[in-house]
Structures are given as C-alpha cells and as structure tokens.
Amino acid sequence: MTGLLRALPVSGIRSKQPWFVMSAAKYSTHINSANPFVSHYYSFEADGHHQHPIAIPDGCVDLLFDCDQNEPIAQVCGTALQAKEIQFERGHRYFGVRFLPGYIPDFLDVSAKEIIDNQIDFLDIMPRAKPIFEQVVEQTDFAKQVAIVSQFLHAKSASRLSPLTRQLVGKICQQQGNIQIQQLERYSGYCSRTIQRQFLAETGQTPKAFCRAIRCQSAVYNINHSPQLAFSDLASELGFSDQSHFLREFKKLVSTTPLEYQHRVQHKTYLERIHCY
Incomplete structure (x- = not known):
C-alpha cells in the first residue's frame, strides 16, 4: 500500500495550504520518506501584516507546534471542510507535520470524527508526549525538529484504516x-x-x-x-x-x-x- 500511495497524484500535490505560504514571512518544507504516512514537514513564521490566513480542505490531519518561547502549544488539526480562517500569532514560529490524506495517527486518543474540522490540544489527548513536545518547541533549527519528530513517529503506527x-x-x-x-x-x-x-x-x-x-x-x-x-x-x-x-x-x-x-x-x-x- 505504501508504494501505491507514493505513486498517487496526491503525493505530488503534497496537500497544500497556499494561504499559509503566502501570508508567512518565511516558509520551509521537507519531504521525508522515512515514515510512509507522512506527507511532509513544514515550518513558517507568521507575518502578521496580512489578514488571518485561510485553511482550505486537504483531507489531512496536522500536528502543529507554536514554538513561542513564552507560551508554546501543540495542536492536532483536522482538515477544514470548507474555507476557514485561522489565527496565527504575529512573529511566532510554527512547526508542523502533515499526514497523508485520509490517515489519522493511531497513537492519538481521540476518534476520527472529533478531529475533523477541529483543533485539539496535543497534550490533552497524548499527555505522555510532553518530552517530545518540549524538545520540538525548544529547538530553533527546522532540520533538527524534523529529525526529532521523525524519530518519534518511527515507533508509532499512523494508520487505523482497514x-x-x-x-x-x-x-x-x-x-x-x-x-x-x-x-x-x-x-x-x-x-x-x-x-x-x-x-x-x-x-x-x-x-x-x-x-x-x-x-x-x-x-x-x-x-x-x-x-x-x-x-x-x-x-x-x-x-x-x-x-x-x-x-x-x-x-x-x-x-x-x-x-x-x-x-x-x-x-x-x-x-x-x-x-x-
């Protein structure tokens, strides 16, 4: 199944959120083939000079970290069902991992229906993940953040699909x-x-x-x-x-x-x- 998904058109599409890219001061992305259920990793700094960006439907679940030094937070974000305004804090640096369309991480203690069109605090549904949360938000290097989360996901199952x-x-x-x-x-x-x-x-x-x-x-x-x-x-x-x-x-x-x-x-x-x- 992994080979099939990698060959599908949506793999090339990489589930874009174009308004995030166009409203960011800087936007970086990394495609990591180590985990077959990950679409890509990304990082951006919220510009704040633009109106709040719009999330568009992508069929994906994201794990998104706000790496603010004072009040860091991580959220599990389900796909929007239609265009939806998202609020990012100006000057904050964000790091995210987007799973392939249709796939929901099996290690999250939440139902699929609860995630869709919703944002849930990561530590509320996975309290044992605090060490990985702290490692990610304290790290300022994008490549090192990718390595940290990639290693974390390596031992996890990301598919609960039949x-x-x-x-x-x-x-x-x-x-x-x-x-x-x-x-x-x-x-x-x-x-x-x-x-x-x-x-x-x-x-x-x-x-x-x-x-x-x-x-x-x-x-x-x-x-x-x-x-x-x-x-x-x-x-x-x-x-x-x-x-x-x-x-x-x-x-x-x-x-x-x-x-x-x-x-x-x-x-x-x-x-x-x-x-x-």
Whole structure:
C-alpha cells in the first residue's frame, strides 16, 4: 500500500495550504520518506501584516507546534471542510507535520470524527508526549525538529484504516477526487451503505467530503503549476458539470475565485516562496 500511495497524484500535490505560504514571512518544507504516512514537514513564521490566513480542505490531519518561547502549544488539526480562517500569532514560529490524506495517527486518543474540522490540544489527548513536545518547541533549527519528530513517529503506527478504507482512499486520490459512490461500489465490491459507514468511522469524513477535499487540492495544485491553465479544461478534468459549477465550488473551498487565486499566486511568486530542504 505504501508504494501505491507514493505513486498517487496526491503525493505530488503534497496537500497544500497556499494561504499559509503566502501570508508567512518565511516558509520551509521537507519531504521525508522515512515514515510512509507522512506527507511532509513544514515550518513558517507568521507575518502578521496580512489578514488571518485561510485553511482550505486537504483531507489531512496536522500536528502543529507554536514554538513561542513564552507560551508554546501543540495542536492536532483536522482538515477544514470548507474555507476557514485561522489565527496565527504575529512573529511566532510554527512547526508542523502533515499526514497523508485520509490517515489519522493511531497513537492519538481521540476518534476520527472529533478531529475533523477541529483543533485539539496535543497534550490533552497524548499527555505522555510532553518530552517530545518540549524538545520540538525548544529547538530553533527546522532540520533538527524534523529529525526529532521523525524519530518519534518511527515507533508509532499512523494508520487505523482497514484494507477497504485504504483501498478507497487510494482510489479517490488516484482519480483526483473525481469519482462517484457508485464507482466506488464497483471498484471495491462493497455496497454504498458499508462504504459510507466504514469510511466515516475511520476517517471522520464521508467519501463525498473527502472527494471534495482532494478535488480542491487537485485544482489548487494545477493552478500553482500551470500559469496558462484554462479553467474550462480544469473543470472538465475534475468532473464538474460545467465551468460555473467549478467556480462556485472553488470559491466556497478556497475563499476566492480561480482567476483571483491565479493572480495572487503569480503576484506572490508562490513556488519561489517555498524553501525545500
């Protein structure tokens, strides 16, 4: 399954949060293949000169550390279900690890449903993790933070998904979220009722909500990497009935129109702002 996930389009997408990147004073990222359930690590300093950034649906769970010297905190953040304003403290340095779409760390004492569209204090649901929390927030070097968390995760299981749900997550990602429940029935051999019940119980999301998140990420990824992209072509590729439907959905999930987003990405030289390690 690991090899399959690494080959899926969503692995290349790396579950972006573009407004975090564009509102940060500095943004760094690192892709670590040591843990098969980790999408990537990232770090940024909140600028504070911009309005609060928007979180967009990505289907992922993040472990996010606010490394403030006076009041450090770590939170488990579930995927947003639509565009959602997030408050970061100006000048604070943040470090995060984003798990692959659909995967919820098995070592967290919380249900999948509780995490989705929510932020929960990390130490409240994993009090024994205080030593790792202290190591991360006291460290100022991004690479060393990555090494600390990577070692911590090495001994942990990050998947509580059954073979059926792993299969469905993989298929949805492979199709860029453009797949119907009837197609998932034919693909898996299970009825829609079983698929809906099991997927919701294990990921905290319905298959439809997860598909929306992956389609959102696919749209954002394509716009980021294709300056001359025709939105009519993108709408068709992602399975929207028409371009107007795509425009409405994009605005609901990304908080702006595709054209406005494209202009912002180009103005901010989005890809150049991301420092990879």
